[in-house]
Amino acid sequence: MSDTVLSTPVLPAVPPRIALVGNPNCGKTALFNALTGARQKVANYPGVTVERKIGEFLSPAGTRVQIVDLPGTYSLRARSPDEEVTRDVVLGRFRHEAPPDAMVCVADATNLRLHLRLVLELKKLGRPIILALNMMDVAVARGCRVDAAALSAALSVPVVPTVAIRRNGVSGLLDQIDRSMMAMTTDLAAAPCGWSEPSARELRAYHQEVEGILAAALQDAGKPSLATRRIDAALLHPAVGLPFLLLVLFLMFQAVFAWAAVPMDMIDGALGWVQAAAGAALPDGMLKSLITDGIIAGVGSVLIFLPQILVLFFFILVLESTGYMARAAFLLDRLMGGVGLHGRAFIPLLSSFACAVPGIMAARTIENRADRLATIMIAPLMTCSARLPVYTLIIAAFVPSRTVAGGMIGLQGLVMFTLYAAGILSALAVAFVLKRTIFKGAREPLLMELPSYRLPSPRDILLGLLERTRIFLARAGTVIFAIMILLWFLGSFPAAPDGATGPAIDYSFAGMLGHALAPLLAPIGFTWQIAIALVPGMAAREVAVAALGTVYALSETGDALSGSLAGVLAADWSLPTALSLLAWFVFAPQCVSTLSVVKRETNSWFWMLMMIAYMTALAYGAAFVTFRLSTALLGG
């Protein structure tokens, strides 16, 4: 770790960098949004599995300032991969990056104790600090009175009250940043870093110091939030809490499908138009095939899920910013503990219903490596939205559209629900096995703050959705783009010989692979057409639908394809084959994006290969049992 002093004055060419540090739930992200607006982006550190949010703003004095939003933490002794980012950035441990020139420590004014302890720890770093007393409006409303001047004197750092969610609520902070920048250019000799990992004794000493500071600066601690206590009395009630959580989740899934339907149709229509336009503009040949069938169709098949992912993240962001997400983890901790999972695993698993990629990334907040790995390993078993097109197609083809239980329940919906339930139950079973074999050991303790309830800020939700969109589009434009081109190549070369009777894909590398795989897949009832479709389907599950269309030499696309394909399949496949394929898709690890993010997040090929191995084994086993059982029951 180098703690080199800034050797050059802060030049306009290199904007000064400020890091935002603070406890979770202190409104840090809201403050970051208030400072930067939409001028922010998420970037990866080179070579490490870490994301950081960077923004820029112009200070009142006209200095361009770069600001880094760091994951919330209670201490610099990092416990989770998330908190390691914070520690490493403020300590300047990243190789390609100097430590920040200054830090803005954000504290919740209503709850100063824990925050001030972190401030004392940060002071040891010897870098300029500004303390932002955030959520001053809430503090005042609760009768909390903080003497900012006395606090500043006791801490010997500048203290600025802020209200991140209010217009002009950060003007005082902006002015202070300017003053601190001025001081930095004249006083370059930053103190050396005096931080070392504190012992329990030192932590107690910090707390003692905080008590002394509070005695001097806190005139009235105010009343705790009565509303929060009353809401919790209902929402954490043993009889009400879990049913309410289930209701919230039910509404969320309803919304994911209902709200996303229209924009998905629009994207579908737009893609069809682009594909047709490109097809008309380009001369027939390889290039046209690559662009229309490979790139537009391939990337489009992923893009179409953006609306569903955004609806899901809208709910997740709202639940997080209101403070309910911590309650959900509280309510589920005991139940998830039954299979050895941590209550915190709830958020990653919930995200995985939209897409396992953000879900696996959200597992970073889990402190214990074994808990985190267990969560990552089961996340793809949650039924992600990419499985839906496959499920929909097969259900439409094979499950009659009638009702059961006296007209109360649609049979098709019941099958869909069963598939979801199969995913969840198998995830719990896998977690149970993992926690008793590979990830043995007592559970990581739960020490989680339950923040006061808050109304979500529309701006913060909007910026959060924007961030998700950017990340998603970046993935669709890079990894998925490249893989689609590769799969197009496999599906197009070598070209069909003259006078060929079968579809062109039959003669390609993908076709050869499919034919080679067919004997392996015959015991589970898969036809050779399915075997071929599974090869391009390696990229993403929903691609298998398009691939089936190709194999059956259908020329339609989109809804028309699904419609006519369902008819072809109903005529060509037996019911056991269809059920077997459904069982296969509950478990099959057919998503290159997921596998690549597992490799990145675990920083190991081993866990990625483990995932492929165990999911393929489960998929094969489940499909085998389904096929044999249903054949026996239905008489073939």
Add this chain to the structure above:
Amino acid sequence: MTSPVSGLRHPISTSITLGTTSDPPSSGDGCRLGALRKGQRAVVTGLDEAAVVTPLPPGELERRMIEMGLIEGARVEILHEGFPGADPLAVRIDDHTLALRRAEAHAVLVTLG
């Protein structure tokens, strides 16, 4: 920083069971946070992580608890209990609320009141 209702003292319940049968360190009345029920208030008198099973390295649980405000002198109150088994606990600690499991709460020595 004083709790508005700090004058209220709950009578020491006789139904409190000690979390561990192993010899409790001689501190206060030997009561542990993990044995309290909803509505009870107490003051933290010490931390004894040796009393609980944890995958963490020695000293780590104690340090995490201190970082989350569980420190000698902190006033605590059980606000809510989870389900099933009245676990985990939502504990008011001075100005904030912490969720923790009874198993680990047994590492927190308290005196009622």
